[in-house]
Amino acid sequence: MESKIEQELALPVGVTLDRFIMHSQSAFPYATGELSQLLRDIALAGKIINREVNKAGLIDVTGANGTENVQGENQQKLDIIANIRFIRALKNGGEVCAILSEEDEDIIHTGNDHGKYVVAMDPLDGSSNIDVNVSIGTIFSIYRRITPIDSPATIDDFLQGGRKQVAAGYILYGSSTMLVYSTGDGVNGFTYDHSLGEFILSHKNIVSPENGVIYSVNEGNYNSYTTSTQNYITNCKRKSYSARYIGSLVGDFHRNLLKGGIYLYPATAKDPKGKLRLLYECYPLAFIAEKSGGRASDGFREILDIVPSNFHQRSPIYVGSTAMVDEAIKA
Template sequence: MDDKLALPVGTTLDRFIMKKQADFPYATGELSQLLRDIGLAAKIVNREINRAGLLDVTGAYGQQNVQGEEQQKLDVIANIRFIRALRNGGEVCAIISEEEDEIIHTGNNKGKYIVAIDPLDGSSNIDVNVSIGTIFSIYRRISDSGCEGSTEDCLQDGTRQVAAGYIIYGSSTMLVYTTGHGVNGFTYEPSLGEFFLSHPNIKSPKTGNVYSCNEGSVNSFPEGIKNYLNYCKENGYSARYIGSLVADFHRNLLKGGIYIYPPTAKAPNGKLRLMYECNALAFIVEQAGGKATDGTRRILEIQPTDLHQRCPLIIGSTEMVDKVAEFMKSEVKAEEAVKV
């Protein structure tokens, strides 16, 4: 048998997490267990997604979430699976989910951690077999142990994340995460039921020639963003927009590129959620050598004021994000000149 066709044998997610436990002198195994709980839930959700066409789990659920968006059946299933895994794991005192209005108290008031999660990003694409994903952030609680997790625990800025990651369910299922010591990716081997280290120490290219943006709303974009998109076209860049945030981000992280979701007339504060999407991906991209801003501020330094706060997002290769910033600054100068 050709060695290239043999099943992968290497470092599993569990083994990797155990080896990296020394990176956290304050931890006594709880964070490692929490990451393993997320990995377990990812396997279960992956199973549900892979048989979506055979079971009645596609399509709309018939309710709206707190964002005013119609929930898909798989949104609800993934939300239940991840919350159940985090509750049963016993390391989390509170969870906030894009699919839930309020803080979810786990009943484990001695838990050291808070998890913010988008259980299934891009789930409306499941009906047409487009890649979708899960996004998560982990914070240490700042309230006293023994009490329920508080709003203050849940509304920490992105610099205080101790871990963040995403799972992409596509042609293969991958879990990518960081604990502030680089970014590593693990590919799921279904016949063995294990995530194996496949993308160690991911480094995003400093620049690229791909931009990901929904240009259907371009007429209501800020002038600086319009000018940057024109710059991309003049320089022969390629437009690649899947409409599934995790899939667009994952491609650009590995190959170089930029993802842009600016404010628009319909969504003046942007559409993406700071706590469930932007913070986690910003932490990951910075650890891989990239950047993330809302157009003027570093994403990780934005102080959240609401569990479901929205935020513009410009994220990707460093030189490309810096170029957007140049166009945005030029727009501000032009506006100031008009005022004078």
């Protein structure tokens, strides 16, 4: 009879991200290894940010930096740290010819003009929550470049539209660190095992519930919402739905993806075109939502069908369980 320790040692460690990518590579478009390596580069940067986030409170990485980004928003110290870490990882990886970041106004050329991909990213969403130990995240979107190889990337490489994403995902830094991504064939989640230094497959083939009872919206803006959005929120209250909003897009989206719910950031009187950025917030989360069976709309059309016109374009968004999004945009 096996001892308890022998039984425990017999349990499998699990499927690592590297092994999963290797086994799935045959399903990737143009599968020659570059996209696989790019996903590994993003995972590596995520591990580094996980380390930096876990130091918060112990070293001077929290709080505002005293500068503003291109959006006119106050930059947190960790915004800058995450931006530098991801840019460096993507440059060193060699698969990306250019990067678009929330923290920079223009395209960041990596010097790898032979790279076949471009990446749009929000390096650290919700970073102001670091000071109070609330979940934050990284959001990324990957496109296959359309400009000639060995030439500088241009605006056209980034303004292809959401349907042209070859992969998208996010990294959630919370009670555990998770990488969730899709290459178009389902959505899978990997939890970071600190003892091994590896992302382990923990959420295979995530399917968004068709319906839910959670709504996530900043009700402080209630009086600035359209009458239809106000009616929907009132109806959620009438049905005794659970209000869950922490001000970290990735955290709110992730909860609703797993449990069923809707995340709303509608247009307001102050931001009639919405507040969230289309290319590196709305597009990638809409991609994840659709590939898991959910839906994402700006209230009139599918998010992935919006034609982009500039790098930092904004959009309203209703994203999550299909039935809830349907009801919200018809309210």
